Amino acid sequence: MISDATNRALGVALHQSWTIAADTGASTPFRYVLACVSEDEDGKVCGADSGEVGDMPAVVEWVQVHASAVGEDHRSYQLLAEIPMEAIPGVVSP
Template sequence: MMLGSLPREIGRRRMFRFVLWKFGPDPDRDSVHLVYCEGEDEDGTRCGADSGEYTDREAAELWPFEHATEYPEHRSYGHLAYRPMITTPTEEPS
């Protein structure tokens, strides 16, 4: 069979439309914050205590002050944040 003899469908068309997208926070889901202690005990082991998960960043960031009342020598902390994100078209395709 030669290429020129392949059947062709005539009249069928497709239209593609380019749509701009944006990337941003998901308004329907909460962010999660966790603060953890990187301080070391006298024997050199890492503390590893953490605040637990908070949806309020400021509440999570208050935890190191509570932890420092019991362990004043622990002065190094980390902050992990999970922020749900979504992509949405700038205008809905028609």
């Protein structure tokens, strides 16, 4: 078996498997903005947005209010999210 020191000297990299997940313990809050990207008959994008909200139920509520106000044909949206993330190292594989 080759030692770790020998691997490093030879430039052999050990690979790790990583998991990326939301950092639920972070002090930075989750932030979401949902923008309506539905187009009218002339191809003009609606562009209305939810403003910054802190959870997905508020995003869903905004869609319901928006679609009720402007028409049910507004069905295309783009979600912009700022979510603290963390990388969790896995087991080193030789």
